[in-house]
Structures are given as structure tokens and as C-alpha cells.
Amino acid sequence: MTTAPDTKTAPASRASLVRSLALRWDTAVGVLLVAVLVVGLGSTDGFGSSENLAFAFNDIAEVAIIALPMTLLVVAGQVDLSVASMLGLGSALTGALWEAGWAFETIVPVVLLVGVAGGLLNGWLVTRVGLPSLAVTIGTLALYRGLASVALGSDAVTDFPQTYADWAVDTTTVPGTFLTYPVLLFIVLAAVTAVVLHATGLGRSLFAIGAQEEAAYFAGIRVKRIKLLLFVVTGLFSAFAGVIFTLRYGSARADNGLGFEMLVIASVLLGGIDFDGGKGTLFGAVAGVLLIGVLKNLLTLNDIANEVQVIVTGLLLVASVLTPRVIATVVERRHRRAANTPAPQST
Amino acid sequence: MTTTIESPPDTAKAPQRSASSLVDAVFRAREISIAGALVLLILGTYLANPLFLSDQGVKDLLLNASILVLLAVxxxxxVITRNIDLSVGSVVGLSAFACGKFVAGTDHGVLTVMLLGIAIGVVCGLVSGALVSFGRVPALVVTLGMLYIIQGIDYWWAQGEQISASDVPDAVLGLGSGSLLGVPYLPLISLVLLAATAYFLRSYRSGRELYAIGSSPEAARLAGIPIRRRVLAAYAFSGAVAGFAGALWLARFGTVVADNAHGWELTVVSAVVVGGVAITGGTGTVWGAALGALLLTTIGSVLVVLKVDSFWQGAITGALLLLAISVDRIVNLRMTAALRKRSARHDHGA
Amino acid sequence: MNQSAPDPAPVLALKGVSKSFGAVRALQDVSLQLFPGEAHALAGENGAGKSTLIKALAGVHRPDSGEVLLDGEPVVFHGPADARDAGIAVIYQEPTLFPDLSIAENIFMGRQPRRALGRIDRKAVHATTAGLMRRLGVDLSPDRPARGLSIADQQIVEIAKALSFDARVLIMDEPTAALTGSETARLFSVVQTLRAEGAAVLFISHRLDEIFELCQRVTTLRDGRWISSEPLEELTEDDLVRRMVGRDLDDLYPKQEAEVGEVALSVHRLTREGVFRDVSFDVRRGEIVALAGLVGAGRTEVAQAVFGVDRADAGEVKVGGTVLRPGSPTAAMAAGLALVPEDRRQRGLVMDLSIERNIGLTGLDEVRKRGLVSRALEHDRAADWAVRLQLKYNRLADSVGVLSGGNQQKVVLAKWLATGPAVLIVDEPTRGIDVGTKAEVHRLLSSLAADGLAVLMISSDLPEVIGMADRVLVMHEGRLVAEIPRASATEESVMAAATGRNERAAA
Known part of the structure; x- marks a missing residue:
């Protein structure tokens, strides 16, 4: 029996091929985003106006901001379904406290603290009690939304002073650009998150935890502490997104952002973050969020019904997990066929 | 050593036996404790407001619970196979609207409508199931995608249209409002399906294999269980039930719009988890899940009867779910630790 | 021993079977014949391809080439169910049961006896299971869930499964590794009964005395190749070892003499209830101390408690004189402890990550430049250790999953040696790696000790224990029962202590 000299390297190159194809999904989403932008500019009047761009991006600011810590959570193999409820709770609290005559400067830190507390509860149940994050956050999804109802009932608080509202609406932009302040905040936070995920020890640890938690723990990584921290940050960002949402619409309601959790998770997964943890780039997640936002805007401008947008979101989501899998299978098949043909038994 | 070894004497393993009955008790305890909580809740509410258990009160409670019970089943x-189906809310919505559209202004029979609902559900379930089992992609992501797709199709088709009760044939509405010996049809249907599913999961090979897959996929593979086929079947069943529930929704309310049962998927999952079906698969019964659904519905009704602000309902549901899974987990940890120490003592005593 | 001449028709056979996993050629042109009524031993070192051979017979792996013959006819098993239906039962070293299901369900899953309308006959399931348990002489309730069963009891369940479908071929992969003396005796008597009833048995064990006691013929594998098949009558233990190893043992265990220094690791009365108790020992600089014992004796658990990944209920661990904070791997690492775990794929490495990231994982604070992780530093650190350990790889950015077992183990070693430890705990350092790399690992451990490192080596490989250790500590059922100096350590003395033979003599 002869050993072909290249058999040693073949599987390695195959694996790297599979990996690069899988990794390329985030690039693909980036390319798709650019393509949609270009098509939009060419085909749709008013799409490229700075007013419209300001509106389009501001419209997904909350989802985008929450998607950042969600990306870290999913990379670490966790998920938080309670984010939209925390957004609602943040909004409801903002309204209730404002109605009670609190100063806005006091309300914001209180809301943020509540976000931290909510994140702590999620994290505590996951890391200390040892429950799956999916089950825990389905529970806190109901709990936090429920607390929002308790805080504000079915009322809406709308009498926020213009000075604060101005900060969040799409008609106020950073001078000379089409960037609104919430979008600017998102850009800054995204940059920080990207650095944390891809260039710090913490980021390295997240990938290890998501890919193989036990091995990470055996390497001395403080798995529980890190997970707890992630849930806390997610709670914090979600509560703050609640404040932005309230100001943007000038309306505090308990049911603000209902169902956003699905949109956030859809964006993150669309960007190629592996739901099983351990894989993905922040670039992909951001591209995923923006793609959903831009598509929505473009379809609306072209009078394509909201329903179609929903279908497109769903299809993209399924495609985002199915495509890399199909490519990997095809590559593997081809490799196996290639490996089997030139090796007839000589003995 | 000699080759003629007598069958070794029975080593006394009394501690293990008592440990095993302890474990059994805890496993059974989940259904019992939920039933207990339910009874206490109903009793307490009755004492505070006897109207709660009036004929009409009971009827309302059962009617309200029946669709959620179905979906939980x-x-x-x-979930027993260690998967999840988030698309059920959308399937109910689509099926209810499709059935409404189908019967509006016609005199189609009840059976035709129900079969249509089930068929729609099966198709949705098969798509999700095929993606999960043969596409080998995470269940949560796929069924979340299906949630959007089915919802989108539903809305797109409905275009804000509403089917009103006056368009629906009386025969169909009769199924939602009629009763047998004073018990409305809907809860009876749920009960029959629940009992049948429970019996199937308990007494048929393929039913047991669902548990095996969720308990240890690796062991299931080694045991030669056709994992993909079983998972596909579980999704088809879940879809069929959701489609059926949609048709019943039409019969019950008569008036349907596109976003019926919007957001129900998480309520259903909550009911299942409260009922003791572990989200990590392998354990729990449909009886427990049904009790969980009944408990969640009852809490809603109780709040109304006790004139508690309905705003509390969500918070209480959430807190209850967290409490249920936490207690379950802590009891399990204690049990495992107790078993470990017990068997250790036994070993050292030998 | 009673040996009848094997029946001329083999019930199950492999003919010229080869199987590769990526770069690793697990089996090359291997043949094997199993006859009814025969207990056949499969011998070979760790990594010789025994597990792959079993999985080929069990329908888990399909051979790349060659044939599986059942009653002389070529068959293709499309899955474990096919093999089972052909009457082949496999008992793996670590049984795979459904933890949530009862013992009875575990035994009959997928083939429960049925009543009318296809319903499962629960009474029959229960009664048959109870009967099987009686036949095996154990008192396990059929309704007890499998969760929490000891490994020995789990194996009993697997054997009951094999009995329940009257297996014609019983394959056992190191079934005695985790068993006590009496449990092993119980197992052997069951096997003898089956054999007398005409079943063929394929038996794998690292304990040569067991092979000679139970089996009539032996097939030896080395590095995935067939070496020999012959009657055991004509063999001595030394012959068998020579066939398995294929080289002089001296090459394999290049133990250097090292100067023994002060105490580096001191474990005092460490206890974890139900797992191990009252374990005390010291390891000095320059010393290799082996921790021997049967699987399940608590060795791995002691190592994990020392390193802090498990919490001990009582006792303390000192490294270089300072007491470690319990339950904190971070503190253990800071004090200079390193643990190369037994389960390389689950605990030693993050299989999806690259070689360099795996090596960097233990030094995330060291590969930083201005607070951020520097890919260049990370790469350099990995490249440095890859050269020092003669790692065979394509690119450092490749995932560790594509490396062979031996090279993966080198990555784990690199990852820990890069932390500059004072005490290195290695758990089964050469399990599942090829003989060449094995010798390299031994040379490495030896030279590290010579440089003043304190090494605690857990190993089930007795020649390795005898060949490498300055002292041998032996655990039995959660207790440290013997300390044997190098001069008097023999396979017999270690095994006697590990099986608690002294205790049993007294009982």
C-alpha cells in the first residue's frame, strides 16, 4: 500500500476551505448590504437623500444597539430573549417616573440601574442556578414586560420636553452628516464592541467559551463571571435602548418594542454568528442589522408591503444558517469523491 | 483464579433501591406539584369569589385553556427531542385565517375545515422539521425564520381583511360553542388529543424513541434509532396540532384576523417548561405540559376574577416560570448529590 | 484452561479492512476472525486501532476498503442497528445510556416487546429486565433511571442488553477498566456462560492476566496494522508485549535521573465526598510521581480538585508553600500549577479554534500589547512552542481538529508549558496517541523533570507508570492505598494495590 505524499495536507486544506467558506458568510452579508444600497440608490428616488438615510438608520437604532451585546452573548453560546421586554420596561419606567415629576437627569441613571439589575437576574439564574439561558430569558421576557405593564399600565406618557426628544429624532443630525445621535452612539459602541470581541483577552475567552465551555474552564477562564458580565451589559444596553425609543417616538408605553427580541436575534444570526456559539464576527452582525434596516426602508419606499418585508427577513434568516451548511456538505462530498477515486485497493 | 465462578451472592444494595424510589417520587412530583398549585389557586379564588366556580366560570376557564393545551401538547x-418550534403562533394565525377564508359564505362541513387546518399545519411543520433534521441547522433559528415567513404569508394574504362570524357557517361555529353533556366541545377535543398523545408517547416504540433522542442523541444513534425521521415526525405533529388549533380558533371566535395567536409561541414554550418538560430534552410528560398550560390560563382568569390589575399577569407568569425551573433544577442538583454520597457510602461499606 | 479447537466457520470476520480519519490512518489492511464459542482477545497499545476496529464491527464506522463477513457472507452495516440485528452486541468502555430513561427502557429501546396494536408490553419489559438482572446476579430495579448509576452498573445494563437479544457476538472494549475485583469476577462468569452457549466474544483489556485468563486466541494490532493472530496457549506475556510494542521498552521510557529538590506540591487530607477521601501526598521538584489505580478510583477527580476545577469538601493544597484558594483554577494557575486533562477533545482543547489561539488561551495576559491582544505575539508564542515540541502542522491558523491525536496532545502540553508552571499534572498523557509521539512525550516529561519541574502523572498504562515514575501512588476506591518507590514498583505490586487485593484477602 502506498501513501500518497499529499494525504497529510489534504484534510487540512479541506478544513480551511470549509472554514473560509463558512467565515465568508459575514463578507457575503456585507456584499449583499452594499449591493442593496447600490440598487437602492440607482432605482429608488429619495433613497439616497440624507433625510431618508437619517430616517432609515435611526429607525433601527435600538435594535442595532441591543444587537451588539447580543452578538457577544451568542458567540459565548448564550442567548437573551428578554431584551425587548427590558426595552419596554426602560420605556415604561421613563414614562412613569417622568409623570411622577422626576427630573430626566435622575430618570436615566435609575433606568440604567434597573437594566443592570435585570441583567444580573438573568446572569445569576444562568451561572449560579445553572439553567439554560433560553428557558431563563423566556421567563424574564414575560417578567420584565409584565413589570413594564405594572409600572405604566396601558397608558402612554407623551409630554416629554422637546429638548430631550430632539436628541433622538431623525430630524436632528450631527452637523454635516446624515448621522443621528442614536446612530452615532451605535457607531461608537460598535467600535468598542468590535475591539473587545476581536482584540482582547475577553473576546478570545468568549470564542473559547462558546466553542467548548469545558475546555475554556479548564484553561483557567472565569466562565461564570464572564457570562454574568455579558448578561449585565445586555440588560444595560436594552434599558438604554428603551430610553432612546421613548424619546424617538415621544411616547413611553409598556408595549414599546414588542417582539424586538426576534428582530435582534434575527439580525445577529443573519450576520453569520453561529447560534451554537464560538463563531462569527462583529462586522457580520453589524452588516446583518444594517441589511435588515436598509431592506425595510427600501421596500417601504417602493410601496412593497410590510408583509413581504417580514417574509424576506424570515427567508434571509433560514438562508443564513442553511447556506454555509449546504456549502460545507457539497465541499465535503466533492472531497470524499476525490479521495475515493484515486485510491483503488492494490492489495 | 478458577474458571468455575459461582454466581456471586447478591450484594445488598438496599440504599440504591430507596434512592431509586426517591428519584421516582421526584420525577412524578413535578406533575403532582403543579396540579397541587392549580387546586390551591382555584380553591383560594373560589373562597374569595364563589362565582369563579359557577357553571359559566368553569366553562370559560376550560374554553380559554383548550387551545393553549393543544399547542402545549x-x-x-x-421539546422532548431537544428541539423547539417557535413557529406555532404563526401557524395558528395562518390556519385560522385560511380556514376562515375557505368557509366564508359557504356551507362547508366541520370536518373539511378541520382537515384543511391540519393540512396547512402539517406542511409548515414538515418544512421546519426537514430543515432541522435533514438540514442540520439549529432549531431555534430555523423556526424563528419560519415564524416570520408564515406570518408574512398570512399578513400578505389577509391584507388587513377580517373574517367575521356572520360569514362562518353555523356548523363550524357550533363546534366552538356547542357542548356535550354540559361540557364544551373544545376542552373535550383537547383532552382526547392529550390522552392519545400521552398514551402514544408512553406505549409506542416511536414515542419512547423521542425521549431517547432528547435524553442522549449519541446513545440514540448507537441504538439505531432513526433520529432524523423521528424529529421530522415530531415537527409534523406539532405543526398539525397548531393547524388544527387554528381551525378551532375560527370555530371558537368566528371572527378572525391575520394576527391571531401572534406571539403565542413563547407562551406555549412557557407552559411546556412550567409543566416540567425540560428544554434540554428527554424528560417530562404531555400531562405536565397540559397542566402548565392550564395553570397559566387559570392565573389569567383568577386575576380577572379577583379584580387584580390584569397588568400583573405577565409579571406573574414570568416569575412563576422562573420559580418552576429554578426549583426543578435545585431539587435535581440535590438529588444527584444525594445519590453520589449515598452510593459512595454504600461502596465504602462493602 | 479449557480450549476446544475453534469451529472452522467464523461467525464474524474482517478481511483487509482499512479506515482513515483525515490524516490519521486508523486501520490498514486488518483481518480478524471470530469463531463461535471462542473468547478472542484484541491486544495493542493505546492508539493501535482497537477502538476503530470495534466500531467497524459495530456498524458505527464504515470501512474505507475491505469487507466485513457475517457467516462468511460479505455484509455492509449501514448503522449500529444493522449490526445489532445481526446479533452483534458491543459494550463500550464508557457505556452510552439514556440518563433520563429507566434501566428497562435502556435495555429494550427500539425493540420493546409489543402487544396488540403495536403497544409496548410494559409488563414484559419489566419482567424480562428483572429476569436479566437476576441472571446477572445484581439487584438493580428495572424502573430506576440510568442517571447516577456507577460505571460498573452501567456496564451491567449494557450486558443485559446484549443478553436480551441473544447476541451471537459480544464485543467488550476494556470492560474491566472501571471494575473492582468482585465485579470483574461476576462479569467473567457471565462471559463464560455466554461462550458456553456458543457466542463469540471479542475482549479488549490492558490487563494481560485477564486476557490469559479469559481468552483462547489473540489478535495483535500495532499502529493500525495487523501483526498476528494466534492461540494464547503458545504465548507468554513477554511475547505478547513484544508484539504489541514492537520495540524495546527502554526506547519508550527514556527516564533520566534528576535531582530531587524541595516540595513543590503538597496535598493534605483532600476529600470530596463520595468521590475520594483523605488524600495526602507531596510532589518534589525534579520528581515524576505517578498516580495509578483503576478507572473510577478517583485519580482524575483528585487532579481536578487540586487544580481547582472541582471543589473539594475538605483538605488543602499547597503550591510552593502557599495554600491555594479552593475551587479556583485561576488561583492555581497563578501559583504555578498546570493541568493537562485526560479528555483532550472536551477539556484539553477548543477543537474549533486554531492551534495558535489554543496555545494562547492560557496566556491571554501575556500576549498583550497596550492592553490589546497582539496577533503577532500570540503567533510567536505558538510558533516557539511548536518548534520546541516538534509539532507537525500545516499552518498555526489551522484548527486543532485537523491534527492527529499525538499532535493535539502536544498542543495541550504547549499551552500549559507556555505558562511556565512549577508543577505539571498530566492525566493519561499518552492515551490514544501513536507510539512514536508517545516516546517523545515521555522524553519531554523526563527532561522537564530534570530541569526541576515537579510532575504528577496519572496513568492507566502500567508499563508507562513503571517506566517513568520515581514514585508510584496507588488509589483504590477513592483512597490512597499505597506508595511504591521506583525500585520496588512492578506491574504486579501496582495492580495488587489498585485492585485492593490486600483488602479482599482480609475480607
Whole structure:
């Protein structure tokens, strides 16, 4: 029996091929985003106006901001379904406290603290009690939304002073650009998150935890502490997104952002973050969020019904997990066929 | 050593036996404790307001619970295999609207409508199931995608249209409002399906194999269980039940719009988890899941009867779910630790 | 021993079977014949391809080439169910049961006896299971869930499964590794009964005395190749070892003499209830101390408690004189402890990550430049250790999953040696790696000790224990029962202590 000299390297190159194809999904989403932008500019009047761009991006600011810590959570193999409820709770609290005559400067830190507390509860149940994050956050999804109802009932608080509202609406932009302040905040936070995920020890640890938690723990990584921290940050960002949402619409309601959790998770997964943890780039997640936002805007401008947008979101989501899998299978098949043909038994 | 070894004497393993009955008790305890909580809740509410258990009160409670119970039964079959189906809310919505559209202004019979609902559900379930089992992609992501797709199709088709009760044939509405010996049809249907599913999961090979897959996929593979086929079947079942529930929704309310049962998927999952079906698969019964659904519905009704602000309902549901899974987990940890120490003592004593 | 001449028709056979996993050629042109009524031993070192051979017979792996013959006819098993239906039962070293299901369900899953309308006959399931348990002489309730069963009891369940479908071929992969003396005796008597009833048995064990006691013929594998098949009558233990190893043992265990220094690791009365108790020992600089014992004796658990990944209920661990904070791997690492775990794929490495990231994982604070992780530093650190350990790889950015077992183990070693430890705990350092790399690992451990490192080596490989250790500590059922100096350590003395033979003599 002869050993072909290249058999040693073949599987390695195959694996790297599979990996690069899988990794390329985030690039693909980036390319798709650019393509949609270009098509939009060419085909749709008013799409490229700075007013419209300001509106389009501001419209997904909350989802985008929450998607950042969600990306870290999913990379670490966790998920938080309670984010939209925390957004609602943040909004409801903002309204209730404002109605009670609190100063806005006091309300914001209180809301943020509540976000931290909510994140702590999620994290505590996951890391200390040892429950799956999916089950825990389905529970806190109901709990936090429920607390929002308790805080504000079915009322809406709308009498926020213009000075604060101005900060969040799409008609106020950073001078000379089409960037609104919430979008600017998102850009800054995204940059920080990207650095944390891809260039710090913490980021390295997240990938290890998501890919193989036990091995990470055996390497001395403080798995529980890190997970707890992630849930806390997610709670914090979600509560703050609640404040932005309230100001943007000038309306505090308990049911603000209902169902956003699905949109956030859809964006993150669309960007190629592996739901099983351990894989993905922040670039992909951001591209995923923006793609959903831009598509929505473009379809609306072209009078394509909201329903179609929903279908497109769903299809993209399924495609985002199915495509890399199909490519990997095809590559593997081809490799196996290639490996089997030139090796007839000589003995 | 000699080759003629007598069968070794029975080593006394009394501690293990008592430990095993302890474990059994705890496993059974989940259903019992939920039933207990339910009874206490109903009793307490009755004492505060006897109207709660009036004929009409009981009827309302059962009617309200029956569709959620159905969905919980379907969802259990999927969750037991260590998967999840988030698309059920959308399937109910689509099926209800499609059935409404189908019967509006006609005199189609009840059976035709129900079969249509089930068929729609099966198709949705098969798509999700095929993606999960043969596409080998994470269940949560796929069924979240299906949630959007089915919802989108539903809305797109409906275009804000509403089917009103006056368009629906009386025969169909009769199924929602009629009763047998004073018990409304809907809860009876749920009960029959629940009992049948429970019996199937308990007494048929393929039913047991669903548990095996969820308990240890690796062991299931070694045991030669057709994992993909079973998972596909579980999704088809969950879809069928959701489609059926949609048709019943039409019969019950008569008036349907596109976003019926919007957001129900998480309520259903909550009911299942409260009922003791572990989200990590392998354990729990549909009876427990049904009790969970009944408990969640009852809490809603109780709040109304006790004139508690309905705003509390969500918070209480959430807190209850967290409490249920936490207690379950802590009891399990204690049990494992107790078993470990017990068997250790036994070993050292030998 | 009673040996009848094997029946001329083999019930199950492999003919010229080869199987590769990526770069690793697990089996090359291997043949094997199993006859009814025969207990056949499969011998070979760790990594010789025994597990792959079993999985080929069990329908888990399909051979790349060659044939599986059942009653002389070529068959293709499309899955474990096919093999089972052909009457082949496999008992793996670590049984795979459904933890949530009862013992009875575990035994009959997928083939429960049925009543009318296809319903499962629960009474029959229960009664048959109870009967099987009686036949095996154990008192396990059929309704007890499998969760929490000891490994020995789990194996009993697997054997009951094999009995329940009257297996014609019983394959056992190191079934005695985790068993006590009496449990092993119980197992052997069951096997003898089956054999007398005409079943063929394929038996794998690292304990040569067991092979000679139970089996009539032996097939030896080395590095995935067939070496020999012959009657055991004509063999001595030394012959068998020579066939398995294929080289002089001296090459394999290049133990250097090292100067023994002060105490580096001191474990005092460490206890974890139900797992191990009252374990005390010291390891000095320059010393290799082996921790021997049967699987399940608590060795791995002691190592994990020392390193802090498990919490001990009582006792303390000192490294270089300072007491470690319990339950904190971070503190253990800071004090200079390193643990190369037994389960390389689950605990030693993050299989999806690259070689360099795996090596960097233990030094995330060291590969930083201005607070951020520097890919260049990370790469350099990995490249440095890859050269020092003669790692065979394509690119450092490749995932560790594509490396062979031996090279993966080198990555784990690199990852820990890069932390500059004072005490290195290695758990089964050469399990599942090829003989060449094995010798390299031994040379490495030896030279590290010579440089003043304190090494605690857990190993089930007795020649390795005898060949490498300055002292041998032996655990039995959660207790440290013997300390044997190098001069008097023999396979017999270690095994006697590990099986608690002294205790049993007294009982």
C-alpha cells in the first residue's frame, strides 16, 4: 500500500476551505448590504437623500444597539430573549417616573440601574442556578414586560420636553452628516464592541467559551463571571435602548418594542454568528442589522408591503444558517469523491 | 483464579433501591406539584369569589385553556427531542385565517375545515422539521425564520381583511360553542388529543424513541434509532396540532384576523417548561405540559376574577416560570448529590 | 484452561479492512476472525486501532476498503442497528445510556416487546429486565433511571442488553477498566456462560492476566496494522508485549535521573465526598510521581480538585508553600500549577479554534500589547512552542481538529508549558496517541523533570507508570492505598494495590 505524499495536507486544506467558506458568510452579508444600497440608490428616488438615510438608520437604532451585546452573548453560546421586554420596561419606567415629576437627569441613571439589575437576574439564574439561558430569558421576557405593564399600565406618557426628544429624532443630525445621535452612539459602541470581541483577552475567552465551555474552564477562564458580565451589559444596553425609543417616538408605553427580541436575534444570526456559539464576527452582525434596516426602508419606499418585508427577513434568516451548511456538505462530498477515486485497493 | 465462578451472592444494595424510589417520587412530583398549585389557586379564588366556580366560570376557564393545551401538547413532542418550534403562533394565525377564508359564505362541513387546518399545519411543520433534521441547522433559528415567513404569508394574504362570524357557517361555529353533556366541545377535543398523545408517547416504540433522542442523541444513534425521521415526525405533529388549533380558533371566535395567536409561541414554550418538560430534552410528560398550560390560563382568569390589575399577569407568569425551573433544577442538583454520597457510602461499606 | 479447537466457520470476520480519519490512518489492511464459542482477545497499545476496529464491527464506522463477513457472507452495516440485528452486541468502555430513561427502557429501546396494536408490553419489559438482572446476579430495579448509576452498573445494563437479544457476538472494549475485583469476577462468569452457549466474544483489556485468563486466541494490532493472530496457549506475556510494542521498552521510557529538590506540591487530607477521601501526598521538584489505580478510583477527580476545577469538601493544597484558594483554577494557575486533562477533545482543547489561539488561551495576559491582544505575539508564542515540541502542522491558523491525536496532545502540553508552571499534572498523557509521539512525550516529561519541574502523572498504562515514575501512588476506591518507590514498583505490586487485593484477602 502506498501513501500518497499529499494525504497529510489534504484534510487540512479541506478544513480551511470549509472554514473560509463558512467565515465568508459575514463578507457575503456585507456584499449583499452594499449591493442593496447600490440598487437602492440607482432605482429608488429619495433613497439616497440624507433625510431618508437619517430616517432609515435611526429607525433601527435600538435594535442595532441591543444587537451588539447580543452578538457577544451568542458567540459565548448564550442567548437573551428578554431584551425587548427590558426595552419596554426602560420605556415604561421613563414614562412613569417622568409623570411622577422626576427630573430626566435622575430618570436615566435609575433606568440604567434597573437594566443592570435585570441583567444580573438573568446572569445569576444562568451561572449560579445553572439553567439554560433560553428557558431563563423566556421567563424574564414575560417578567420584565409584565413589570413594564405594572409600572405604566396601558397608558402612554407623551409630554416629554422637546429638548430631550430632539436628541433622538431623525430630524436632528450631527452637523454635516446624515448621522443621528442614536446612530452615532451605535457607531461608537460598535467600535468598542468590535475591539473587545476581536482584540482582547475577553473576546478570545468568549470564542473559547462558546466553542467548548469545558475546555475554556479548564484553561483557567472565569466562565461564570464572564457570562454574568455579558448578561449585565445586555440588560444595560436594552434599558438604554428603551430610553432612546421613548424619546424617538415621544411616547413611553409598556408595549414599546414588542417582539424586538426576534428582530435582534434575527439580525445577529443573519450576520453569520453561529447560534451554537464560538463563531462569527462583529462586522457580520453589524452588516446583518444594517441589511435588515436598509431592506425595510427600501421596500417601504417602493410601496412593497410590510408583509413581504417580514417574509424576506424570515427567508434571509433560514438562508443564513442553511447556506454555509449546504456549502460545507457539497465541499465535503466533492472531497470524499476525490479521495475515493484515486485510491483503488492494490492489495 | 478458577474458571468455575459461582454466581456471586447478591450484594445488598438496599440504599440504591430507596434512592431509586426517591428519584421516582421526584420525577412524578413535578406533575403532582403543579396540579397541587392549580387546586390551591382555584380553591383560594373560589373562597374569595364563589362565582369563579359557577357553571359559566368553569366553562370559560376550560374554553380559554383548550387551545393553549393543544399547542402545549404539540410543542412537548418537539421539546422532548431537544428541539423547539417557535413557529406555532404563526401557524395558528395562518390556519385560522385560511380556514376562515375557505368557509366564508359557504356551507362547508366541520370536518373539511378541520382537515384543511391540519393540512396547512402539517406542511409548515414538515418544512421546519426537514430543515432541522435533514438540514442540520439549529432549531431555534430555523423556526424563528419560519415564524416570520408564515406570518408574512398570512399578513400578505389577509391584507388587513377580517373574517367575521356572520360569514362562518353555523356548523363550524357550533363546534366552538356547542357542548356535550354540559361540557364544551373544545376542552373535550383537547383532552382526547392529550390522552392519545400521552398514551402514544408512553406505549409506542416511536414515542419512547423521542425521549431517547432528547435524553442522549449519541446513545440514540448507537441504538439505531432513526433520529432524523423521528424529529421530522415530531415537527409534523406539532405543526398539525397548531393547524388544527387554528381551525378551532375560527370555530371558537368566528371572527378572525391575520394576527391571531401572534406571539403565542413563547407562551406555549412557557407552559411546556412550567409543566416540567425540560428544554434540554428527554424528560417530562404531555400531562405536565397540559397542566402548565392550564395553570397559566387559570392565573389569567383568577386575576380577572379577583379584580387584580390584569397588568400583573405577565409579571406573574414570568416569575412563576422562573420559580418552576429554578426549583426543578435545585431539587435535581440535590438529588444527584444525594445519590453520589449515598452510593459512595454504600461502596465504602462493602 | 479449557480450549476446544475453534469451529472452522467464523461467525464474524474482517478481511483487509482499512479506515482513515483525515490524516490519521486508523486501520490498514486488518483481518480478524471470530469463531463461535471462542473468547478472542484484541491486544495493542493505546492508539493501535482497537477502538476503530470495534466500531467497524459495530456498524458505527464504515470501512474505507475491505469487507466485513457475517457467516462468511460479505455484509455492509449501514448503522449500529444493522449490526445489532445481526446479533452483534458491543459494550463500550464508557457505556452510552439514556440518563433520563429507566434501566428497562435502556435495555429494550427500539425493540420493546409489543402487544396488540403495536403497544409496548410494559409488563414484559419489566419482567424480562428483572429476569436479566437476576441472571446477572445484581439487584438493580428495572424502573430506576440510568442517571447516577456507577460505571460498573452501567456496564451491567449494557450486558443485559446484549443478553436480551441473544447476541451471537459480544464485543467488550476494556470492560474491566472501571471494575473492582468482585465485579470483574461476576462479569467473567457471565462471559463464560455466554461462550458456553456458543457466542463469540471479542475482549479488549490492558490487563494481560485477564486476557490469559479469559481468552483462547489473540489478535495483535500495532499502529493500525495487523501483526498476528494466534492461540494464547503458545504465548507468554513477554511475547505478547513484544508484539504489541514492537520495540524495546527502554526506547519508550527514556527516564533520566534528576535531582530531587524541595516540595513543590503538597496535598493534605483532600476529600470530596463520595468521590475520594483523605488524600495526602507531596510532589518534589525534579520528581515524576505517578498516580495509578483503576478507572473510577478517583485519580482524575483528585487532579481536578487540586487544580481547582472541582471543589473539594475538605483538605488543602499547597503550591510552593502557599495554600491555594479552593475551587479556583485561576488561583492555581497563578501559583504555578498546570493541568493537562485526560479528555483532550472536551477539556484539553477548543477543537474549533486554531492551534495558535489554543496555545494562547492560557496566556491571554501575556500576549498583550497596550492592553490589546497582539496577533503577532500570540503567533510567536505558538510558533516557539511548536518548534520546541516538534509539532507537525500545516499552518498555526489551522484548527486543532485537523491534527492527529499525538499532535493535539502536544498542543495541550504547549499551552500549559507556555505558562511556565512549577508543577505539571498530566492525566493519561499518552492515551490514544501513536507510539512514536508517545516516546517523545515521555522524553519531554523526563527532561522537564530534570530541569526541576515537579510532575504528577496519572496513568492507566502500567508499563508507562513503571517506566517513568520515581514514585508510584496507588488509589483504590477513592483512597490512597499505597506508595511504591521506583525500585520496588512492578506491574504486579501496582495492580495488587489498585485492585485492593490486600483488602479482599482480609475480607
Amino acid at each position: 404539540g410543542q412537548s413532542a418537539v
